[in-house]
Amino acid sequence: MERVANVSDVLREMRKVRQARLYGPDAVPDDVVAELLEIARWTGSSRNTQPWHFIVVTDKEQLRQISEVRTPIHWVADAPLAIAIVLDGQSESSEAFDEGRVTERLLIAARLLGLGGGTAWFGDASQQARGKEILGIPAERTARSVVVIGTPTTTKDHRPNPAEPGRRPLAELVSYDRQGQVKG
Numbered sequence: 794m795e796r797v798a799n800v801s802d803v804l805r806e807m808r809k810v811r812q813a814r815l816y817g818p819d820a821v822p823d824d825v826v827a828e829l830l831e832i833a834r835w836t837g838s839s840r841n842t843q844p845w846h847f848i849v850v851t852d853k854e855q856l857r858q859i860s861e862v863r864t865p866i867h868w869v870a871d872a873p874l875a876i877a878i879v880l881d882g883q884s885e886s887s888e889a890f891d892e893g894r895v896t897e898r899l900l901i902a903a904r905l906l907g908l909g910g911g912t913a914w915f916g917d918a919s920q921q922a923r924g925k926e927i928l929g930i931p932a933e934r935t936a937r938s939v940v941v942i943g944t945p946t947t948t949k950d951h952r953p954n955p956a957e958p959g960r961r962p963l964a965e966l967v968s969y970d971r972q973g974q975v976k977g
């Protein structure tokens with residue numbers, strides 16, 4: 794497999810992928826949406842089950858209703874587009890993993906395409922049921938989140954109770970050969 798020509802640019806951008814919650818008013822162009830959906834389609838899944846369906850949401854009223862499912866996702870109301878990830882509901886643990894993989898690919902692809910994105914979780918079972926109701930998703934399917942895409946105006950967490958920014962250092966996160974063992 795060949796090394797990607799502009800690999801240092803790609804890796805630098807991947808490191809900069811952050812959760813965006815505030816977006817400018819521009820719509821996400823159709824060709825960009827198509828590209829993102831192709832990226833999503835080619836995501837690997839457990840036993841290649843591809844247990845997903847994607848709902849592209851641009852309708853302002855739909856976005857507003859989603860934003861009201863849970864206070865920490867109020868910002869969804871002012872975003873130009875969201876992609877709801879609907880899972881078949883056949884295997885809770887593997888579909889949760891698959892959902893994470895497809896979400897992260899969408900966020901990375903959005904960044905590489907000069908946009909940004911963020912994940913917005915519906916919340917507990919009753920909030921998920923409300924999300925499904927808004928989006929016309931059958932009750933037996935799993936729908937936990939939407940991936941929001943747009944042109945970010947900031948990646949600062951503007952919410953009243955923001956998540957702690959930054960990352961723990963690698964020295965705290967990595968061991969070699971056995972947990973707790975430092976590099977010899």
Ligand SMILES: Cc1cc2nc3c(=O)[nH]c(=O)nc-3n(C[C@H](O)[C@H](O)[C@H](O)COP(=O)(O)O)c2cc1C
Pocket residue numbers: 810811812813814865866911912913914915948956957958959
């Ligand atoms: C499982 C999961 C659920 C999340 N749910 C929300 C959410 O409902 N609302 C929100 O604003 N951010 C949500 N986030 C985004 C996190 O707050 C964000 O990834 C974290 O604060 C790191 O942000 P950063 O990459 O910008 O540093 C969620 C992230 C994950 C992985």
